[in-house]
Structures are given as C-alpha cells and as structure tokens.
Amino acid sequence: MKIGFVGVGNMAQAIIKGMVENGYNGSDILVHSAHKSNYESFAKELDLVPVDNNLDLVDQSDIVVLAVKPNIALIVLDEIKDKMDQTKLLVSLVSGLSVNDMKMVLGQDQPVLRTMPNVNVEIGAGMTAVVSDQNLDTAPYAAGVEIFEKIGSSIEISEDDFPAFSALAGSSPAYVYLFIDALSRAGVKYGFTKETATKIAAQVVAGSAKMVQESEDIPYGLIDKVSSPGGTTVAGLLAMEEAGLSTAVVKGIDATIAKELRE
Numbered sequence: 025m026k027i028g029f030v031g032v033g034n035m036a037q038a039i040i041k042g043m044v045e046n047g048y049n050g051s052d053i054l055v056h057s058a059h060k061s062n063y064e065s066f067a068k069e070l071d072l073v074p075v076d077n078n079l080d081l082v083d084q085s086d087i088v089v090l091a092v093k094p095n096i097a098l099i100v101l102d103e104i105k106d107k108m109d110q111t112k113l114l115v116s117l118v119s120g121l122s123v124n125d126m127k128m129v130l131g132q133d134q135p136v137l138r139t140m141p142n143v144n145v146e147i148g149a150g151m152t153a154v155v156s157d158q159n160l161d162t163a164p165y166a167a168g169v170e171i172f173e174k175i176g177s178s179i180e181i182s183e184d185d186f187p188a189f190s191a192l193a194g195s196s197p198a199y200v201y202l203f204i205d206a207l208s209r210a211g212v213k214y215g216f217t218k219e220t221a222t223k224i225a226a227q228v229v230a231g232s233a234k235m236v237q238e239s240e241d242i243p244y245g246l247i248d249k250v251s252s253p254g255g256t257t258v259a260g261l262l263a264m265e266e267a268g269l270s271t272a273v274v275k276g277i278d279a280t281i282a283k284e285l286r287e
C-alpha cells in the first residue's frame with residue numbers, strides 16, 4: 025500500500041517520522057510539497073519517494089494525505105480531483121475542512137477520512153481524532169485509521185466536536201510545552217541550569233500523565249494525595265490558583281476554539 029503526502033510541512037513530517045519508526049517502509053511513502061528544497065532532503069534522510077508534482081503523487085498512491093494549510097486546501101483538492109477515484113482514500117489533516125467540503129469537490133462517492141492529529145505522533149505518542157460518513161472498520165477507511173493507531177491513539181468523534189478536540193489535543197501540546205518551560209524557568213530561578221531544570225520538568229509531566237492514565241483516581245484525588253495538611257504543595261497550589269492557572273487554561277482553550285470557528 026502506497027501512502028502519498030500532498031504537503032510536507034511540520035505535521036506531515038511528524039507523521040512520516042512516526043510511521044517510519046513504527047513499521048512503515050520509507051519506500052511506501054511518497055512525498056510532494058511546494059518547496060523542493062524542503063521535501064527532497066527530508067525524503068533522502070528517511071528513504072522516502074519524492075515525486076515531482078501532486079498529480080503524479082496521487083496517481084501512484086492508495087492513500088492520499090492532504091497536509092497543506094487550510095487556506096489552500098480546496099485549491100489543492102480541485103487540482104487533484106481528476107486523479108482521485110473510489111479505490112483511493114483521502115486522509116485530511118486540515119483544520120476546519122469538513123467531510124462534506126471534501127466530497128463537494130471530489131464527489132459524494134469518494135472515500136474521505138477527516139483527522140486531527142497532534143505533533144506527538146512523531147514519537148508514536150499522538151492523539152488523533154478521526155471521522156467519516158462511513159464505517160471506519162471497513163476498507164479503505166481502516167487502513168487510514170491504522171496509521172494513526174500505529175503512531176499513538178485514535179478516537180472517533182463527531183464532526184461537531186472537531187473544534188474542541190483541535191484545541192484540546194491538536195494545539196494543546198504547545199500549551200503543555202509552555203507549562204514545562206514555565207516549571208523549568210522556575211527551576212532556573214532557583215539555580216538549576218535550564219537543561220537540568222527542563223529534564224526534571226519534562227520527566228515530572230510525563231510521569232504525572234502516566235499516573236493519571238493508570239490510576240483509578242481522578243486528577244483531583246491525586247492532587248490531594250500530594251498535598252500534605254499544612255504542607256508546601258497546598259501553599260503552591262493556592263498561589264497558582266490565585267494567579268489564575270485553571271482559568272488561564274480554560275480561557276486559552278476558549279480562544280483556540282473561537283479562532284477555529286472564525287476561520
């Protein structure tokens with residue numbers, strides 16, 4: 025099965041790196057992007073197949089991954105539509121582009137899978153939403169979903185939930201990195217090097233996430249276990265909430281969703 029990427033920017037590169045690390049052969053991955061200088065060196069590095077234009081790439085692919093920016097997605101779909109057919113699956117990563125938007129260009133019978141991955145797919149730890157108007161357990165959809173299962177977890181959600189998912193999982197790695205950086209900077213304030221402080225902060229966040237995933241307790245229960253009566257943790261927690269940590273996070277998610285809905 026050949027998988028072709030139309031657009032090889034940050035997200036496509038993260039997915040491809042995750043795929044190659046998790047059992048896909050570079051020789052089965054075709055790439056074309058607007059700037060040859062970018063995708064050719066990337067293709068060489070991972071032994072991928074560079075293709076000169078979008079039409080030839082689609083022609084040679086069983087799964088076509090649309091990985092361009094939202095403002096040009098419809099133009100690119102219009103360009104490739106004559107090379108698509110019902111034996112091929114279109115997988116879109118494009119924020120805000122609905123299954124119906126794609127079928128309006130490609131035809132109602134074209135299999136399309138809308139997804140919203142996040143950059144952590146690069147290390148096989150992504151969280152990806154998937155949806156179509158068909159049963160995802162059947163061919164050719166299952167092969168598309170399998171890509172995202174190999175490079176993390178996937179979840180089927182309704183299209184109405186995509187803006188909220190995009191904020192909670194697509195954008196949120198940036199917010200978690202910000203938290204790690206803030207924790208690390210606090211460490212620097214108290215004398216650790218940035219490198220050591222970041223190593224400590226990242227391990228704490230990774231371990232805490234694993235604890236939430238594996239514990240039967242809810243996060244608030246885990247918070248209470250760390251907070252000894254009259255102790256240091258509760259003093260820190262109250263100071264963070266006085267500075268508005270939880271409210272800041274929710275407001276950030278609100279702004280992310282509002283921006284997606286305006287586009």
Ligand SMILES: NC(=O)C1=CN([C@@H]2O[C@H](COP(=O)(O)OP(=O)(O)OC[C@H]3O[C@@H](n4cnc5c(N)ncnc54)[C@H](O)[C@@H]3O)[C@@H](O)[C@H]2O)C=CC1
Pocket residue numbers: 030031032033034035036056057058059062078091092093094096100117118119140141142143194195
């Ligand atoms: N960056 C992220 O964390 C996430 C991005 N997405 C979605 O993925 C898509 C791509 O985003 P990024 O990779 O961040 O953008 P990017 O700007 O890094 O990559 C877009 C790529 O498309 C290429 N391109 C432009 N015009 C083209 C054309 N006519 N034909 C072929 N390639 C063309 C560009 O050369 C560039 O390499 C967007 O629609 C975005 O909504 C979805 C989830 C997460």
Ligand SMILES: O=C(O)[C@@H]1CCC=N1
Pocket residue numbers: 119190194195
């Ligand atoms: O910032 C963006 O537009 C994309 C959507 C989800 C993550 N990055």
